[in-house]
Structures are given as C-alpha cells and as structure tokens.
Amino acid sequence: MPHPDDALPDPSFEHTRSLFQLPEGVVYLDGNSLGALPAAVPAAIADVVSRQWGESLIAGWNDHQWIKLPTVVGERIASLVGAAPGQLICCDSISVNLFKLLATALQLRPGRSVILSEVGNFPTDLYIAEGLQALLGGERCELRQVTAQELPDALTEDVAVLMLTEVNFRSGARHDMAALTQAAHRVGALALWDLAHSAGALDVQLDACKVDMAVGCGYKFLHGGPGAPAFLYLAQRHHDQVAQPLCGWLGHAAPFGFENSYRPAAGIHCYLSGTPSILGMKAMEAALDVFHTLSMRDVERRTASLTQSFISALTALPQSREFTVVTPAIAAQRGSQVSIRHPQAYAITQALIAQQIIPDFRAPDILRFGIAPLYTREEELQRAAQALAAILESGQYRQPRFQQRKEVT
Numbered sequence: 001m002p003h004p005d006d007a008l009p010d011p012s013f014e015h016t017r018s019l020f021q022l023p024e025g026v027v028y029l030d031g032n033s034l035g036a037l038p039a040a041v042p043a044a045i046a047d048v049v050s051r052q053w054g055e056s057l058i059a060g061w062n063d064h065q066w067i068k069l070p071t072v073v074g075e076r077i078a079s080l081v082g083a084a085p086g087q088l089i090c091c092d093s094i095s096v097n098l099f100k101l102l103a104t105a106l107q108l109r110p111g112r113s114v115i116l117s118e119v120g121n122f123p124t125d126l127y128i129a130e131g132l133q134a135l136l137g138g139e140r141c142e143l144r145q146v147t148a149q150e151l152p153d154a155l156t157e158d159v160a161v162l163m164l165t166e167v168n169f170r171s172g173a174r175h176d177m178a179a180l181t182q183a184a185h186r187v188g189a190l191a192l193w194d195l196a197h198s199a200g201a202l203d204v205q206l207d208a209c210k211v212d213m214a215v216g217c218g219y220k221f222l223h224g225g226p227g228a229p230a231f232l233y234l235a236q237r238h239h240d241q242v243a244q245p246l247c248g249w250l251g252h253a254a255p256f257g258f259e260n261s262y263r264p265a266a267g268i269h270c271y272l273s274g275t276p277s278i279l280g281m282k283a284m285e286a287a288l289d290v291f292h293t294l295s296m297r298d299v300e301r302r303t304a305s306l307t308q309s310f311i312s313a314l315t316a317l318p319q320s321r322e323f324t325v326v327t328p329a330i331a332a333q334r335g336s337q338v339s340i341r342h343p344q345a346y347a348i349t350q351a352l353i354a355q356q357i358i359p360d361f362r363a364p365d366i367l368r369f370g371i372a373p374l375y376t377r378e379e380e381l382q383r384a385a386q387a388l389a390a391i392l393e394s395g396q397y398r399q400p401r402f403q404q405r406k407e408v409t
C-alpha cells in the first residue's frame, strides 16, 4: 500500500513545511546552524521522559530498546546519505567522531603521516587534527592545509587521509565529492568527508562515491535539536582492519561481560564509546520522520531552486553593488546557503534579526542565509532580499544597537 502522502509530488514542499513548528511571522534562515523544530518532537520527548524513563526506569534500556538507538537512528541517517546498512552510527559530536576516524585513517595507512585539509575548513575539524598531531608527534601525524585550488597537486604519496567538508561553512561552496575521493585514492590516500552542511539538504551518495569515512551533524539540516548527536560512517571494506582509540565499554564486544581488557565489537559498533544521550537520540529519531516519503534527489532539487531564486533576487537589487555574493552561481557547486560579503555584515545581520528575519554572521565579514529545503518558502526569500535592500538603502545598520557583539554569533 502506498502511503497517502506518496500520491502527489509536492513541488512547493508545503506539506513538508507543515511538519515543522515555526514561530509566526519569523523568516528563519539559520537552519544551517540550528534546524527548526519538527512538530512531532515535543510529544516524543515528553513520552521518553514521562513514560519510558519515569515508568520503565532501568528496564527502558531493554524494553524500549534504548541500547539500539545509535544503530537504529544511524540506519535512518544512512538512508539519507547513500550508505548501505551496517556502516553508519549516530553518536557523540563531529569533533569526537573526527578524532576516532582520523586515528583509524593513520592506522590504515602505516608509513604515511599527512592529514591533508583545506585552509578555511571548519575550525573544529582542523583543531582536532592539530590535537592528534600534538598527541602522536609530527613524525606520525602532520596536518597540512592548502587552498581548494591547490588540493589536486597536494595529494602526494605521503598523504594518509584527505579530510574535507563537502560544503564550506562560510562561502557555501560545494566540493566534487566523487572526483576528489577518486583523486585521493589514486595516490593511495583515504577520503574523509564532513557532511555537516550536506546531510538533509543534498543528495549525498557516500557508497557510490567510494568514500572511506564520513562524519555529519545532527542539529543542522537533520533537525535533531540543539546539541543533537552527530554521526559517523566507515565503509564496510575497512571494517575488519580497524581499531579506534576512544575504545569505551559500549564499543566492546560484550559490554555487560565486564571484562578487564578491551575487545572491539564487530563492524561499525566498535566506534561507540560511552553511553548515548537517549533524550537527544529520541528527539533525533522523531525529527527524522520529516524525511518520510521524500527522495533526497527531490530535496536537492528544491535546495538548488531556492538558492537560485535567492541569488537572483540579491543580484537584482539596486544595492547589490555594496556586497559580493560569495556562493557559487552554479547549483552543483553550492550547498544550501547563500553568503554575501560586506564589511558591516555583523551589524546588517542584527538589523535583519530586528525585523524577524534570521540569518547569521560568520567572522570576519560574511552574512549567511541558510536555506533549509524542507520548510523555507519562496516568498520568505523575497521578503529577506527586500529587507536587506531597505537596510542597506537607509544605512540603519549603522545604529549602535546593531554593533554590539553577542557571545554566540
């Protein structure tokens, strides 16, 4: 039986939008930083707290299958990023998962020490590699950063792993995952992709691109809520050869055998470390229902069409000479955000927020409009473009109240 929702395609995504709880009058263009709340989440959280925790107490681990959530939720994410079963789990943060996978990468490529990445990659990705370098010493682990243009030439025989974020958090530029993974493989290196700005917005194909490792974020386009657990992918072909250094008890072959020494669990499960956050995982599980009946090809098409129409609206503004659109004009080369550069980007962001239009600012001079394909409406983007025009025209962003920096931008 087809699901009733399958019957008609929904090109405007109005049905999908109705699955979210968005505040009246707000144009929310920051889903690339924190996804909006799926309407099913509050009841799911209330149920896990009051009924499952409150009534089942410790039995919840078995009776409500809490212990299986990293795998169960992981498989649901796997289906959104082109990963066959058994290769992806939901756990920890991107930072922690990167540490585990980078250590594995160095172990899989003995004799090679370089983690190759891109200048301007997301800071935590670079910091974690720096931390591993400090721990292991420069002989065994060296972070090398080059520009995107220099990447092909920088893939040399000493590179153990190419670590890239598919969509750049500042510019919104998207790498060619298939081509760069292939280039890494040609020199015998592994490819590790960060999907923080891809999962849930783009049609990612991890298996088809022959990616070795990936990490991704739960709280951006997957809508899992503030601090939602992240995910980790390791291709099946590596499973029998690997170990990881955060070998906690839940990644043990028999956690409740309470043995004195570590024995890794089979497959992807050895990447579990400690006890998962059940409240976070339950919110994530309920949130992922918004993808039910959607094909990621259609979601990516929606992303491309919304970002295109916003870029067109911005470049058509009489004030467009005052800023630069830094996001690529070609759809295949961008993710689900449109960024502009302006020396007063912070103050302009604050002036937009004062009008209930919510983008965000990324230092030093980038104003980002995150365009979540599942709930952003065409007319909201037009309203945002018009508001930007009015703010630039009037110069109201120069008011002192818009210049005060907050702790979280």
Ligand SMILES: *Cc1c(COP(=O)(O)O)cnc(C)c1O
Binding pocket: 093, 094, 095, 096, 122, 124, 125, 165, 169, 194, 196, 197, 217, 230
């Ligand atoms: C948001 C984001 C992260 C977040 O990392 P956490 O450790 O989960 O907080 C990491 N990498 C990129 C590219 C991001 O955009």
